[in-house]
Structure formats: C-alpha cells, structure tokens
Amino acid sequence: MRKYRVIIMPREGLLDPQGRAVAEMLQDNGYSVGEVRVGKVVEIELPEDIDVNLLAQKYLINPLIEDYIVEEATPSS
Amino acid sequence: MRKYRVIIMPREGLLDPQGRAVAEMLQDNGYSVGEVRVGKVVEIELPEDIDVNLLAQKYLINPLIEDYIVEEATPSS
Numbered sequence: 403m404r405k406y407r408v409i410i411m412p413r414e415g416l417l418d419p420q421g422r423a424v425a426e427m428l429q430d431n432g433y434s435v436g437e438v439r440v441g442k443v444v445e446i447e448l449p450e451d452i453d454v455n456l457l458a459q460k461y462l463i464n465p466l467i468e469d470y471i472v473e474e475a476t477p478s479s
Numbered sequence: 480m481r482k483y484r485v486i487i488m489p490r491e492g493l494l495d496p497q498g499r500a501v502a503e504m505l506q507d508n509g510y511s512v513g514e515v516r517v518g519k520v521v522e523i524e525l526p527e528d529i530d531v532n533l534l535a536q537k538y539l540i541n542p543l544i545e546d547y548i549v550e551e552a553t554p555s556s
Binding site for chain 2: 442443
C-alpha cells in the first residue's frame with residue numbers, strides 16, 4: 403500500500419464562497435490576507451499498481467469545477 | 480506575501496463518515512483501497528511576518544476534532 407494525498411481545489415476563476423468567507427473573517431480580525439481558497443483533501447492508501455491520477459480523475463474530481471494535485475503522504479506511524 | 484496550504488484532517492480515531500463513504504464507493508467499483516480520510520485544505524496568502532501556525536490554530540482548526548499540517552505552496556504563476 404502507498405499513501406497519497408489528493409488535494410482538490412476550486413478551479414482558478416471560479417467563485418469560492420468558502421474561501422471568501424475565511425478571507426473576510428480574517429480581515430475582520432485584523433489580518434491583511436491575500437487570496438484564500440478552500441478545497442478538500444482525500445488521503446488514500448492504494449496498492450502500488452493502482453494509478454492514483456486515473457482514480458482521482460474518475461472518482462474524486464469534477465474536472466469542470468475542480469483542479470487537483472497528488473502528493474505522496476508520509477506513512478502514518 | 481507567502482502562500483501556504485493548511486491541510487486539516489479529522490483526528491485519528493475519530494469517525495470520518497466522508498472518508499468511509501469514499502472508501503466504500505471505491506471498493507464497490509473494484510478497488511482494494513486501504514484507509515481513506517477526507518479533510519479540507521485552506522490555501523492562504525499571508526504577509527511574511529504572520530505566523531501561519533498561530534493563525535491556523537486560532538481561526539481555522541477545531542483542535543478537539545482536527546489535526547493539521549502546513550505546507551508552503553508553490554506560488555501561483
């Protein structure tokens with residue numbers, strides 16, 4: 403098994419109301435933040451012979467509205 | 480400004496119904512997946528003098544039920 407982290411973000415240019423809410427909350431608390439975007443992350447353990455990119459594209463992502471990146475996660479101890 | 484990625488996961492040992500739903504869906508489609516956990520990610524641009532860990536602990540995380548890690552994100556082009 404190999405452990406991956408699939409990070410799924412709203413596509414650039416699409417509205418991200420959650421991100422905007424976080425940005426406004428931080429600004430209201432005195433932080434001069436730049437852009438904030440909120441997405442989701444799926445940590446998944448897969449057999450070595452499974453292509454995590456294919457699986458993500460087929461089952462985890464909506465490519466119309468989401469972009470994603472895959473990281474190899476450090477194995478949990 | 481510096482761009483960070485705050486990855487927020489349900490704490491180990493807590494129920495993660497979203498993660499279980501994804502695992503079952505993949506198993507139903509023939510994948511022998513191991514553990515799956517679903518969390519959220521906040522990409523945030525902050526001035527260099529802001530401590531992203533303090534900000535995350537104070538405003539982004541519920542430490543009773545969530546763990547987090549911070550990564551430096553590659554700057555958007």
